[in-house]
Amino acid sequence: MAAKKLGKIGNTKVDGSFIIDGFFNWKAGTEKFRKHDESECHKEAVERLVTLPATTRDVGEMLSAGHAKEKADKRKQLLQILRSIRFLACSKCGYIIHL
Numbered sequence: 001m002a003a004k005k006l007g008k009i010g011n012t013k014v015d016g017s018f019i020i021d022g023f024f025n026w027k028a029g030t031e032k033f034r035k036h037d038e039s040e041c042h043k044e045a046v047e048r049l050v051t052l053p054a055t056t057r058d059v060g061e062m063l064s065a066g067h068a069k070e071k072a073d074k075r076k077q078l079l080q081i082l083r084s085i086r087f088l089a090c091s092k093c094g095y096i097i098h099l
Contacts, residue, residue, distance in 0.1 A: 025032060036042055056062075064070075
């Protein structure tokens, strides 16, 4: 229902009883569900449900094109700091942290 209101369903042949209004005719329910299951609107919705997770990326990376590069740079800096601390510890040199 919300997908139609937000314009996420592009199919113009939308069955309103399943998407907009809700389903109330329970006497012919199985027949209506079978008909809806074979409709183009339902097939499009299922296809989007299956393909959407495979085509989307991390939200942070989508918001900022440089996010992945920034993460890699920060990781390199952290590894360099850790190598320096390990070197000082192995050579038994003291080090002072200035805050």
